[in-house]
Amino acid sequence: MTLQATSFESIDDSVSFLRGQFIAGFSREMCWRRLNIERIHDMVKENEERFYEALAKDMNKPRLEAFTGDINPVLEECNIDRLVKERKVKARNGFSSGTTTVRREALGAWNFPLQLTLIPLIGAIAAGNTAIVKPSEIAPHTANLLAELFPIYLDDAKYRVVNGGVDVATALLAHRFDHIFYTGSTNVGKIIMEAAAKHVTPVTLELALSLSPKMSTSPPWPNALLLANSSTACVAPDYVLIHESLLQPFTLAFQATVKKWFGDNPKNSPHLARLISDRHFDHVAHMLNHRDSGDVVVGGDTDRAQRFIAPTLVVNVSPLESTLMDDEIFGPVLPVLTYRKLEDAVAYINKKTSPLALYIFSNKKQDIDTILSSTQSGGVLINDTMLHQSEYALPFGGVGHSGMGGYHGDKTFETFTYERAVMAKNLRLEALNRFRYPPYTSGKQSVLRMVLSTHPIVYYYKLRRVGIKVNAFLLFLLILFIRLRRR
Incomplete structure (x- = not known):
């Protein structure tokens, strides 16, 4: 299917028009915010079957995976009842008579093409x-459907869709925005950061190029290791680090699961699901067939005509392996590395860039604590995979090469706002300000020190309040004990 690209003239018009709408304040009216979020809900709900069809045409995504990965997360995110509220803060300055508040003010990927497009928009x-x-543009059926439905369901004066390839994206990035949100590869993320820097525009980057390890120090292992969405998810495990004694049972469990779920063929x-394009298929197949080390013990079958790669397990992978281990596979191929000591596995993870997700499989709290305290990642999930990104009470985001900023739930709202400090002075207490004005005297300085500075005794108490409270309680018990003895 051919993507219906947006003209460059339309891009210029949309950017200038929507900025004018924002400046006029129309998008900040509460009733319109709620109405358009409701309309996103209606758009997805009323066209659910059409979205299933588009997702199937783009990547042969099974209906259940489309529901859990795209449809339902958008519908649930529309349940928003936490719009702008002022947050009062306690003033620390003795001369801040009046009120001090913080207002949150508006700023102005193909693998889950619905979820990753609409959830940031809702925020x-x-x-x-x-x-x-x-x-x-890699999921043209879904992109075209969104372009068709947006002006029907949403206010075209405030929210618009732009479709196209690299040339359209480049033209779009030439304009100044107040915030740019991007999900995709690290290489494209660098281009977006460079374009944003010209306008000093803040960015949120959820980057797919992150080698997400799965560490197993003991069973159990999840059945859905890499099979959901054909493993084309930014939080899918990229490789397994497993104790050498568990390699054989892990391999047998993987093989049994593939057969149970998908049959003998x-x-x-x-x-x-299938891979999204011939180009993506060629990338994954090349990594599998030109690896430097490792033995295929499950899967390995490929069919370019169907963009099919069987769920594949590669064991005996060398720590020095470059083809499979230096780049994100983003497909149903799972390398397995073994270790003897947990410290060696942690050291291997730390040699690589910080992953978007780290999966720990262990029933030993000490091992879990060691891994958590010795590694860095965007998120951590213990004894399962990928589930944490569907829990919208948790912020989701990367660190380092896996991205910056976050979203989901309240975090999405925070991402698209900024904190505006507001202080309202009480003019009836203006007489207190005479201590701030010339001529300066030692008396005025003494008053200011008393009002503005924390007294050493108070400072000492704050640092040691726990110890002081414990000692006071022990002293109380001692006095009570002495009185009881005297009776």
């Missing part, structure tokens, strides 16, 4: 922004 709308949305199963 942007809730925050009172206008927005331009560019879906991934996974290519005939309707429950296994």
